[in-house]
Amino acid sequence: MIWNEAKECMSRDEIESIQSARLVKVVNRVYHNVEYYRKKMQAAGLEPGDIKGIEDLSKLPFTTYEDLNATYPFGLAAVPKSELVRVHASSGTTGKPKIAVYTRRDIDIWAECAARCMTMAGITRDDVIQVGYGYGLFTGGLGAHYGAEYLGALVIPMSTGNTEKLVNMMVDCQATAIACTPSYLLHVAETLRDKKLLDKVKLRVALCGAEPWTDNMRQQMEDLLHIKAFDIYGLTEICGPGVATDCECHKGLHIWEDHFLPEIIDPATGEQIDSSICGELVITTLTKEGMPLIRYRTKDLTTIDKTPCECGRTMARIQRFKGRSDDMLIIRGVNVFPSQVEAALLTIDGTTPHYMMVVDRKNNEDTLEVQVEVEDRFFSDDVRGLEELSGKVRSALKRAIGLNAKVKLVEPNGLVHSDGKTKHVTDNRKLY
16 A cells, blocks of 8 residues: 555654654664664663653764674674565775665565655656666665555666666656666766657656755756656665655655654764754664664755645655765865865856866865866867856856866766766875
């Protein structure tokens, strides 16, 4: 049975009552079943009875990547291994991968949450949805796949790696929806344009996530493909795609508060702060059996709006992420996020969302070069046009990040276009 959307309009009192009851249960679960959590709580002088509801949330210790690393791979599992049915993991590019384990019920709840997100985006059982996320240990592919099947839609499990086949299947099977990263969707759109297939696609909805993107980027893909694009949020440690998504109002991502308890903290001090102030998003899983997480520090920087949305839903909205506290670059004392650079580039006619920030250190001073693809028309005999565009980019970047950056304009496809999560930063300072 598909989620009853009327429940998305519960009062705050009803939502918080559910959260309090489930928080008490999950604290008891981890205290009695996970030695690592029990020791952390005892070190903080806490027993399960000290947590009577969400008003006591700040008493609980945080869970961090370091905790996942220390308990790798199954040290945070709250059930015997015989009750676990699946493992997912992050890429592990900066150390050991972040492991997540699931019971059968966890998979069912995840599928329902992903289906809720698709329903909010207007996808129904009558749709044909292509899943363009990677399958395997990465949560994106199977998360979207199970959500679409839960909804009753027809699924095309394309994954990534063969864009030409994907666009051919999109046309032949008359796909009406796609789930993939936003940068990959733009790559798909460019492929459709180059193959002169734009007028043959039936696509109407895209559900994009796994990397930050801007409203300008949304507008670009909507204009090019004549679709509606929605943002979906998730992370390996919590469950994958399906934690939150935006509605037709695009004024924040509704988080499923009956399963995930969000809060905002000061990333420097760890103190809980007003959710309307930008800080680090912390999530407690309320219904996970396999590996519940208490106050998990996501590193994502945002605010939370708990007022009712114009769409009528009352579940809180995570505002578009400013960036990540661990993705933040400090260049000559200035905090810089890749999303700021992307937003600046998309205000300039002739540039594309394909860019690379190269940070280096020369003569004990940090340098920043922004390489950006621009439309082919600028690479003609008119050098003046290219120089004028370069000046516009430099000025826009200066306004956006407060730094003078070297700008390098490159021809279309001059940078690497990823089929998956796009890398936008090369920090050579780490090599010293």
